[in-house]
Amino acid sequence: MxxxxxxxxxxxxEAIALAARDAGVALGTGYPGTxxxxxxxxxxxxxxxxxxxxxxxxxxxxxxxxxxxxxxALVTMKHVGLNVAADPLFTVAYTGxxxxxxxxVADDPGMASSQNEQDSRRYAVAAAIPVLDPADSQQAxxxxxxxxxxxxxxRIPVMLRITTxxxxxxxxxxxxxxxxxxxxxxxxxxxxxxxxxxxNARRAHVRLREKLExxxxxxxxPGHGTLLHAAVVRPDNRGIVAGGIGVAHAREAAPASDVxxxxxxxxxxxxxxxxxxxxxxACTVVEEGDPVLWEACRLADVTVPPxxxxxxFGELSVTRVRRLLAGETAPEPPPPAGKPPQLxxxxxHRAAFELLRDRHCIVSGDIGCYTLGVMPxxxxxxxxxxxxxxxxxxxxxxxxxxxxxxxxxxSVIGDSxxxxxxxxGIVEMVYNPPPTGHIVLILDNGTTAMTGLQEHPATGxxxxxxxxxxMIIEDVVRAIGVPNVLVVDHVADGNALAAALxxxxxxxxxxxxxxxRPCLLAAAKIKQYATPAA
Amino acid sequence: xxxxxxxxxGLGGQGIVKASDILADAAFRAGHDVKKAEVHGMSxxxxxxxxxxxxxxxxxxxxxxxxxxxxxxxxxxxxxxxNRYRLKPDGKLLSSECLKDFEHGPARAATVAMLGVLSACxxxxxxxxxxxxRGALPEKHHAMNLAAFAAGRxxxxxxxxxxxx
Numbered sequence: 001m002x003x004x005x006x007x008x009x010x011x012x013x014e015a016i017a018l019a020a021r022d023a024g025v026a027l028g029t030g031y032p033g034t035x036x037x038x039x040x041x042x043x044x045x046x047x048x049x050x051x052x053x054x055x056x057x058x059x060x061x062x063x064x065x066x067x068x069x070x071x072x073a074l075v076t077m078k079h080v081g082l083n084v085a086a087d088p089l090f091t092v093a094y095t096g097x098x099x100x101x102x103x104x105v106a107d108d109p110g111m112a113s114s115q116n117e118q119d120s121r122r123y124a125v126a127a128a129i130p131v132l133d134p135a136d137s138q139q140a141x142x143x144x145x146x147x148x149x150x151x152x153x154x155r156i157p158v159m160l161r162i163t164t165x166x167x168x169x170x171x172x173x174x175x176x177x178x179x180x181x182x183x184x185x186x187x188x189x190x191x192x193x194x195x196x197x198x199x200n201a202r203r204a205h206v207r208l209r210e211k212l213e214x215x216x217x218x219x220x221x222p223g224h225g226t227l228l229h230a231a232v233v234r235p236d237n238r239g240i241v242a243g244g245i246g247v248a249h250a251r252e253a254a255p256a257s258d259v260x261x262x263x264x265x266x267x268x269x270x271x272x273x274x275x276x277x278x279x280x281x282a283c284t285v286v287e288e289g290d291p292v293l294w295e296a297c298r299l300a301d302v303t304v305p306p307x308x309x310x311x312x313f314g315e316l317s318v319t320r321v322r323r324l325l326a327g328e329t330a331p332e333p334p335p336p337a338g339k340p341p342q343l344x345x346x347x348x349h350r351a352a353f354e355l356l357r358d359r360h361c362i363v364s365g366d367i368g369c370y371t372l373g374v375m376p377x378x379x380x381x382x383x384x385x386x387x388x389x390x391x392x393x394x395x396x397x398x399x400x401x402x403x404x405x406x407x408x409x410x411s412v413i414g415d416s417x418x419x420x421x422x423x424x425g426i427v428e429m430v431y432n433p434p435p436t437g438h439i440v441l442i443l444d445n446g447t448t449a450m451t452g453l454q455e456h457p458a459t460g461x462x463x464x465x466x467x468x469x470x471m472i473i474e475d476v477v478r479a480i481g482v483p484n485v486l487v488v489d490h491v492a493d494g495n496a497l498a499a500a501l502x503x504x505x506x507x508x509x510x511x512x513x514x515x516x517r518p519c520l521l522a523a524a525k526i527k528q529y530a531t532p533a534a
Numbered sequence: 535x536x537x538x539x540x541x542x543x544g545l546g547g548q549g550i551v552k553a554s555d556i557l558a559d560a561a562f563r564a565g566h567d568v569k570k571a572e573v574h575g576m577s578x579x580x581x582x583x584x585x586x587x588x589x590x591x592x593x594x595x596x597x598x599x600x601x602x603x604x605x606x607x608x609x610x611x612x613x614x615x616x617n618r619y620r621l622k623p624d625g626k627l628l629s630s631e632c633l634k635d636f637e638h639g640p641a642r643a644a645t646v647a648m649l650g651v652l653s654a655c656x657x658x659x660x661x662x663x664x665x666x667x668r669g670a671l672p673e674k675h676h677a678m679n680l681a682a683f684a685a686g687r688x689x690x691x692x693x694x695x696x697x698x699x
Contacts, residue, residue: 009562009570112573136569136596169596170558170570245596252594318599336616338582339545345580 010173012166015137016074016104017042019144023178025100026071026185027051029059031420032451033078034113035167036106040076041454044464052455052463055387055420056081060088060103064157067097068194071185072148079107079120080386084421090127092157094204095194096211099181100151102144103129104160106167109288110315113450115367115384117313119289121243124159124266128208130215131159131266135247137171143263145178152182154211161265163288165245165315216267225269226276229259239280240325241273241304243293246286246316253321262293270300277302284325288316343372348491348517349443352412353378355498356441359505361410362401364394366422368414369449369519381412388413388421391429391440398434406436407505413440416448416456418473423480429510430481437508439501442473445519446526453522465529477512484511491517535566537590538656539598543617544609544630546580549645552670553607554585556649559666561589564658571596582613607652609645628652636689643682650686654694660687 010018016039020028028043028050030036044050053059056077063075077085082105092101105123108114124131130150132143140162147158192200219225229251236256247261260276262269277283277297283304285294291312297304308329311320323332343350353373356363357380365371365381366389374381383393394411401409413422422442429438448454455461460470474485484507490497497515504511518526540557544550551572558570566589573584586598603620607628614629621627630648638647646667653663667679 009558009568164573165571165596168572170555170568171593171596172562172568248595249597252599317597318595319601322599336619338584338616339580339612341546341581 007172007174009170010137010141011038011168011170012134012137012140012162013038013106013168014042015140015173016144016160016162017046017048018173018175019141019178020072020074020102021046021048022175023145023148024072024180025074025102025148026181027063027066028074028076029053029062030076030104031056031059031081032416032448032454033081033106034451035108035164036076036078036081036104036162037451037454038167039074039104040463043074050463054457056085057087060085060092063103064088064092064095064097064101066185067099067101067151067157068095069185069187070099070181070183072100072102072152072181074102074104076104077106078114079105079118080114080116081105082120082123083118084387086123086127089123089129089157091196091201093127093129094196094201094208096155096204096207097151097157098155098188099185100148101157102147102151102160103157104144104162107161107163107289109163112164115386117289119292120159120161121265121292122290124161125292128212129157129159129266130212130264131161132263133161133244133265134166134263135244135261136166136169137173139263140166141173141175149179150215154215156208156211156215161244163245163315212267216269219264219267219269220271222272225262225264226272227261227263228276229261231256231258237281239276239283240286241276241283241293241297241302242286244288246288246321249316249318249321250286250325252318254325265292265296268293268296268300270296270302273297274300274302277304286316286321286324340375341372342375343369343378344520346520348445348515348520349373350378351490351494352441352443352497352515353380355501356380356410356412359501360408362397362405362408364390364397364409364411366390366411366413366417367450368417369445370412370414370443371450373412386421387417388425390417391422391425394440395425395429395432395434395438398436398438399432403436406434407508409438410501411438411440413442414449415442415444415446415458415473416454418442419457419471423476426477426480426482426512433510437510439504439511439513442512442514444473444514444516445522446516447519447522449519449522453519453525459526461529474512474514482510482512484509485514486511487514487516489517490515535591537588537593539603540587540605540607540652540656541584541598541603541617541620542587542607542609543582543584543613544645545613546583548583548609549642550583550585550609553645553649554587556646556663556666556670557587557652558589559669560658560662561587563662563665566590567593569593569596582616584617605652605655607648609648626655628655632689632693633686636685638685638689639678639682643679646679647682647686650683650688651690651693653683653687654690
């Protein structure tokens with residue numbers, strides 16, 4: 001990717017970054033998460049102001065603040081990150097924005113690197129904001145520009161929903177001149193718009209529904225919320241209503257069918273879809289994930305058969321769309337299994353999981369590379385739910401289990417995840433300590449390893465690897481009130497972690513053990529960042 | 535022009551994604567429509583990595599449909615059988631086992647050497663390949679990788695003319 005050519009081969013994430021740059025987005029913020037991570041990395045590489053937030057809620061709040069100040073802001077996350085950011089999302093829909101607020105959310109159908117396959121289009125409906133659903137990199141570029149236009153015209157946050165095969169597929173992108181912000185950032189006071197006390201919020205909700213109605217009317221114009229891809233061979237008079245990557249698969253699987261792409265799944269451009277359906281003998285919906293378009297069609301009185309349940313799971317492909325269109329409902333043969341991922345040879349997490357396994361601990365785990373501690377030969381993780389749950393769920397286990405079993409419970413969390421959602425768990429631990437105490441093991445490898453070695457507030461470097469204030473994890477947990485805090489390098493001293501666990505398990509109080517050793521993949525880079533440029 | 539479909543399969547750390555970037559860029563430089571799909575994330579940790587590269591006058595889906603790959607390139611013997619269903623019936627399997635038959639330089643250039651072998655089966659101009667390799671790798675690694683590519687291409691052309699896969 002570069003800043004000088006007009007036609008390039010980009011993945012969807014890079015295309016979003018390029019459009020944001022071309023449109024003068026003032027601030028990009030987010031939390032890393034596959035497959036969304038590359039958006040901000042690319043935006044930074046292009047010279048944009050990009051920063052990692054401690055978590056997605058903070059990122060969205062920083063972004064909405066910028067948009068209150070008439071700036072254009074881009075906030076990025078993966079689908080499960082939107083759960084964390086849901087609180088501000090639902091109310092910034094009410095307040096609206098002055099500049100542009102684009103929430104780019106990457107779904108992971110098939111769960112290549114996620115704990116669930118929730119469909120973010122549902123959030124757009126629930127939070128009452130428009131969502132755009134691109135099918136390739138050119139559309140990722142174009143829809144980013146369109147999202148900014150809609151956000152500013154109707155003063156509403158707009159979701160840009162992408163999926164793995166849009167984020168991580170490359171296709172050709174042609175840039176164009178994009179309109180720049182009309183005004184420099186500034187503040188205009190209007191508490192009635194931005195202070196959501198009940199009196200203001202009641203009016204704001206009515207205003208929001210009026211905006212959505214106007215946007216729906218706009219979206220129903222041909223070429224706005226829907227895009228027609230006409231059949232390329234003699235038409236069979238079948239119509240396909242499709243969204244996202246499903247559009248690409250459907251066009252290939254059914255060259256004789258017209259495909260109507262629903263570019264804006266919400267607010268649903270019902271009249272446009274109804275007109276398309278009326279012009280075809282029969283219609284089928286092709287979409288990855290939840291039946292969002294199907295349900296919207298049914299509400300709009302468009303007769304479409306439900307997709308068989310098998311297509312609700314995993315990614316679509318041309319092969320699967322052919323089966324779907326042929327009406328095949330039989331379970332599909334599973335693809336041959338590949339080699340599963342594992343902790344790298346020499347990974348410092350390995351030694352930790354050997355110890356936890358050998359001590360028969362009940363391990364309340366978390367989200368990161370170390371989730372691979374569930375794989376053989378360790379099989380040393382008992383639960384993994386969401387970011388930060390290791391600590392709080394571990395406390396719940398300790399409260400509920402009889403003492404002999406409760407004492408076996410250990411919470412294991414990584415450094416980036418700890419900053420993201422572990423702090424409040426530590427507050428809970430000192431406020432409501434279980435009778436048997438608790439042990440939290442923080443595996444601090446100095447990076448957000450799983451998503452590709454991103455920085456976070458406890459590495460002491462910014463997104464662009466420049467020096468920043470460093471949050472010291474052990475100081476923070478001491479300050480919260482944890483009485484027993486140990487820091488060990490379990491690779492340099494092979495007995496250190498075992499000795500620390502011995503002490504903690506014998507004591508029965510509240511313990512945090514920080515096992516600090518840089519990720520094997522990150523260590524050389526970390527040294528390089530620490531060396532001042534010659 | 536009919537779409538050309540290639541699948542490259544290997545393990546995390548073998549440079550599979552980089553190789554697919556080079557192939558996609560070579561096809562782009564040759565003036566084709568190109569799409570490329572891959573799965574990142576977990577794949578970095580030594581697990582299976584697959585990438586699909588497609589080029590032609592108009593490419594729709596970024597993923598090669600099952601049983602439609604013209605060429606399957608495998609960088610590890612463990613990744614042949616689980617990916618064979620991607621190949622079309624008369625498709626060509628290029629296994630990295632063929633690298634044992636010729637000198638291609640250091641092991642870390644093996645994947646680029648396999649691109650050389652692959653290049654003998656494709657109709658992309660050699661200068662597009664060279665430009666793509668230069669564009670994807672730091673300058674200090676150009677000579678080594680261009681040499682590995684040339685060795686692979688030479689071996690691939692020789693194998694084609696002798697009728698071996």
